[in-house]
Amino acid sequence: MEGTSAPATRRDPYEVLCVAKDSTDQEIKTAYRKLALKYHPDKNSSNPEASERFKEVAFSYSILSDPEKRRQYDTSGFEAVEDSMDMEIDLSNLGTVNTMFAALFSKLGVPIKTTISANVLEEALNGTVTVRPLPIGTSVSGKVEKQCAHFFGVTINNEQAEAGIVVRATSAAQSKFKLLHFEQDVSGGYGLALQEDSEKTGKVTSAGMYFLHFQVYRMDSTVNALSIAKDPESAFFKRLEGLEPCEVSELKAGTHIFAVYGDNFFKTASYTIEAICAKSFEDTTEKLKAIEAQILTKRNELRLFETEYRKALARYQEVTNRYSEEKQCVEELLKQRDSIHSTFTLTKAPNTPNSIAVTLSNGSSSNVPGDPESPSEDGNPDKSSKKKWFNLNLKGSDKKLG
Numbered sequence: 001m002e003g004t005s006a007p008a009t010r011r012d013p014y015e016v017l018c019v020a021k022d023s024t025d026q027e028i029k030t031a032y033r034k035l036a037l038k039y040h041p042d043k044n045s046s047n048p049e050a051s052e053r054f055k056e057v058a059f060s061y062s063i064l065s066d067p068e069k070r071r072q073y074d075t076s077g078f079e080a081v082e083d084s085m086d087m088e089i090d091l092s093n094l095g096t097v098n099t100m101f102a103a104l105f106s107k108l109g110v111p112i113k114t115t116i117s118a119n120v121l122e123e124a125l126n127g128t129v130t131v132r133p134l135p136i137g138t139s140v141s142g143k144v145e146k147q148c149a150h151f152f153g154v155t156i157n158n159e160q161a162e163a164g165i166v167v168r169a170t171s172a173a174q175s176k177f178k179l180l181h182f183e184q185d186v187s188g189g190y191g192l193a194l195q196e197d198s199e200k201t202g203k204v205t206s207a208g209m210y211f212l213h214f215q216v217y218r219m220d221s222t223v224n225a226l227s228i229a230k231d232p233e234s235a236f237f238k239r240l241e242g243l244e245p246c247e248v249s250e251l252k253a254g255t256h257i258f259a260v261y262g263d264n265f266f267k268t269a270s271y272t273i274e275a276i277c278a279k280s281f282e283d284t285t286e287k288l289k290a291i292e293a294q295i296l297t298k299r300n301e302l303r304l305f306e307t308e309y310r311k312a313l314a315r316y317q318e319v320t321n322r323y324s325e326e327k328q329c330v331e332e333l334l335k336q337r338d339s340i341h342s343t344f345t346l347t348k349a350p351n352t353p354n355s356i357a358v359t360l361s362n363g364s365s366s367n368v369p370g371d372p373e374s375p376s377e378d379g380n381p382d383k384s385s386k387k388k389w390f391n392l393n394l395k396g397s398d399k400k401l402g
Contacts, residue, residue, distance in 0.1 A: 010078055013060035021074070025065070025247065032061040033191060037125070040118030058115070066244070114263055116178065116195070117147040124151070124182055124259075127189035131257060136160060139274035144262040146269070149180065154275045155255045164212035164278035164285065165251055169260050171198065171205045175269035178261040179207035181248070190257050194248055197263070209258075211251045212278055214289050217243045217296075237306040240299040 014021050017031045035057045037043070044050030063069045069081045123129050134140055134152040144150045156165055169179045177198045182190035196207040196218060210216040220242040262269040278285045 011056065011060075013063045013073065016056055016060040017064065019064075028061070028064050029247075030191075032057065032065070033121075036061075037118060037121060040121075043118055043122075116149075116180070116192070116261055120147070120149045120259075120261065121192060124149075124257075125185060125187070125189040125191060127185075127187075129190070129259075134258070134273065134275050136165070136275050136277050139272055141270075141272040142260075143268045143270050144177070144260055146262045146264050146267065149259040149261040151182075151257060151259045152273060152275075153255045153257055156251060156253055156277075158253045160277045160279070161251055161253045164210075165256075166208065166210050166212070166276045166278055166281075167258050167273070168206060168208040168276070169198070169271050169273040171269065171271050172203070173270040174200060174203075174205045175267075175271065176205065176263045177207070177269040177271055178263050179209060179273075180259040180261055181209055182257040182259065184257075194246065195261075209246070210288070211249060212285055212288070213250050215249055215292070216246050216288070217292060218246055220244055234306075237302055237309075240295060240302060243295065243299060 014023075017028060017035065019028055019031050023031075036054065039050045039054035039057060041051050041054060044054075063073050063081055072081050129149075129151045131151045131153045132140065134154050136154065136156060140152065142150055154165070154167065167179070167181075169177065171177060175198070179196045179198070180192060181194040183193040185191045194209060196209060198205040198207045199219070258273070258275075260269070260271050260273055
């Protein structure tokens with residue numbers, strides 16, 4: 001699969017995107033969009049160099065668009081960010097076999113980022129897309145083909161803009177899709193401003209955008225996916241690291257463009273999109289604001305706790321190893337002790353069932369004197385002792401019986 005893996009010879013991301021080091025997030029985003037459209041594989045199928053440039057542009061943007069990765073790169077270069085780079089693939093540039101593998105990995109729960117088709121972005125930028133109305137307080141259902149998009153216009157007044165707007169899309173069929181938000185471009189078209197990948201929540205997949213006048217965060221499940229794979233235990237500590245601030249927190253009065261993009265690998269995506277004014281959900285809005293603050297606090301706490309946990313875990317492993325060693329040593333000493341004890345015992349000598357042998361401490365044995373089967377001084381059995389047992393006066397007994 002072709003993705004945003006780092007090129008063999010890596011250039012400075014600022015140089016690749018043709019921006020200054022003090023550029024704003026919006027300037028970086030604008031530069032990326034122009035270069036991504038210019039070098040997108042959909043538009044350069046016969047130019048392999050353009051494909052490489054596209055990957056280089058996407059790789060650079062993945063660093064500079066993330067505040068933390070940008071800070072790490074500015075401080076320590078590529079080595080500080082290469083372990084946490086996300087994989088992003090363009091479905092339109094994959095062969096059938098690779099698409100099947102990508103679909104399989106996605107089905108198994110492996111987070112895979114996908115790009116939006118250049119055709120969709122270019123049509124939006126040219127203003128040639130069909131926009132359907134989506135009034136506040138209503139919902140629309142539909143099915144969108146893979147790598148295609150359905151566009152909707154949400155018109156809000158000053159009161160609604162001041163209260164805040166929520167746009168959500170869900171799929172009861174658990175389809176994979178993207179929710180997109182476009183801003184009006186100076187040329188009259190629409191430029192991509194936000195995108196949210198659908199996530200499975202319960203029995204549905206969903207994506208939402210919240211313009212509520214306070215900072216709202218998105219959860220990116222692909223962040224640190226590689227480092228988590230290397231150290232599964234870090235999945236807990238890194239889970240909240242995928243929390244990223246949304247670039248837009250409020251909308252002004254007017255018409256705003258949203259779209260549902262079909263991100264399934266082989267089939268259409270079923271969806272329902274709705275636009276809501278937050279004025280009817282004041283309690284819910286306050287709960288969201290509070291929980292966002294709690295999650296941020298918890299993320300900072302976990303960063304500190306991870307260091308403490310790692311030290312304790314190392315100490316635990318040290319003492320458990322010591323425990324195993326001490327246990328083995330004690331068992332060996334007791335085994336030797338039992339072996340020594342077993343030498344102090346009386347046992348029967350082999351092949352002489354009537355003899356009583358004394359086992360000495362040196363391991364030798366000696367027959368007890370007086371044993372009927374004990375040898376005489378010359379080494380032969382004592383014949384006289386046998387007469388005592390077998391030389392009976394049978395004749396005398398016969399006369400008495402007669």
